[in-house]
Amino acid sequence: MHSLWLGEFMGTAVLLLFGNGVCANVTLRKSYAADAGWMVVTTGWALGVLCGVLVAQAFGSPGAHLNPAISLASAIISGDYSLIPVYWSAQLLGAMCGATLAFLHFGPHWALTPDPAAKLGIFCTNGAVRNPLANLFSEALGTGMLVLIAGAIFSHGVSATGPAPGLGQWLVASLVWGIGLSLGGTTGYAINPARDFGPRLVHALLPIPGKGGSNWSYAWIPIVGDLTGGALAGVLLHFARL
Numbered sequence: 001m002h003s004l005w006l007g008e009f010m011g012t013a014v015l016l017l018f019g020n021g022v023c024a025n026v027t028l029r030k031s032y033a034a035d036a037g038w039m040v041v042t043t044g045w046a047l048g049v050l051c052g053v054l055v056a057q058a059f060g061s062p063g064a065h066l067n068p069a070i071s072l073a074s075a076i077i078s079g080d081y082s083l084i085p086v087y088w089s090a091q092l093l094g095a096m097c098g099a100t101l102a103f104l105h106f107g108p109h110w111a112l113t114p115d116p117a118a119k120l121g122i123f124c125t126n127g128a129v130r131n132p133l134a135n136l137f138s139e140a141l142g143t144g145m146l147v148l149i150a151g152a153i154f155s156h157g158v159s160a161t162g163p164a165p166g167l168g169q170w171l172v173a174s175l176v177w178g179i180g181l182s183l184g185g186t187t188g189y190a191i192n193p194a195r196d197f198g199p200r201l202v203h204a205l206l207p208i209p210g211k212g213g214s215n216w217s218y219a220w221i222p223i224v225g226d227l228t229g230g231a232l233a234g235v236l237l238h239f240a241r242l
Contacts, residue, residue: 002060004083008090009097011056012066012194016098017105018048020199023122024102028109042184046177053169064169066091067192069230073147076234088194095198099123103206116212123199125188126218135218138186139225140232142179146191147233149175155242190222197223 022044025033033040049066056064065071071087102122103110113119120126127135153171154162163171180189190196197219204214 004061005086005090007056007059007061008065008087009094010059011052011054011061011064012091012094013052013098013101014055015048015052015066016095016195016199017101018051018098019045019195020099020102020122021105022048024106024109027113027118027122028106029112029114030109031106038185039181042177042180045180046173049176050169050173053172057169066094066194067146067230068092068194069143069192069226070147070150072227073230073234073237076231077151077238079238091194092198095194096202099199099202100206103202103208110211111209114210116210119208119211120203120213120215121188123203124196124215124219125190125222126215127187127221128185130218132221135187135221136225136228138183139190139222140229142183142187142189143191143226143229144233145179145183145229146175147230148236151233151237151242157242187222191226191229193223193226195222196226 022041025031025044026036026040028034052066053064056066063074065074065087068088068091071084071091075081075084110119127138150172152158153168153175162168176191179191183189200214200216200219203211204216
């Protein structure tokens, strides 16, 4: 069974299982990877992107967006917005599924971790310094770079035929790794509205011991910022025709 919707759902679920999983691994008490640090987090997310893209393509989504901002940018570049509901619904539900699986995987560790904010940070992002305008700019810039550089990777200016088969996925994963290492420390680099909103909703719904609130006052930033950054990069790529 192959379809665009299924590919996006499965790929995004894998992305969030690995992404929320690495955050849980370094945050939750009694994990062997507890306090492993930012390098581990960014590497786990990058490999999650790689695995998610491969799964999405295998199940029927050749473009493997896994990200509403990328889907919006792609629609702007092509002028065809008809598939936006397919992409966005699959990505949101896939993100929720992946976050739920990560929660189940670390079952007994939640009760052993006393900090509610640390638990929330496993699921979704927040400003390291709470400043809405600065946080919004950080998310827009990071997402814009994601879309712009991904477009460059597959452009004719880099290669007339595109990357060698199988290489493009690794390059995109390396791009996400680089964004995390260079720009991620300000907001936790959501750079993907589904990656933040879906797990945040799961955090609100699941019976996580001692979880606290889901910080909904911040939730709009990785949605508006990421879609804005993706749209602006999409406009640039549309006119640049790389």
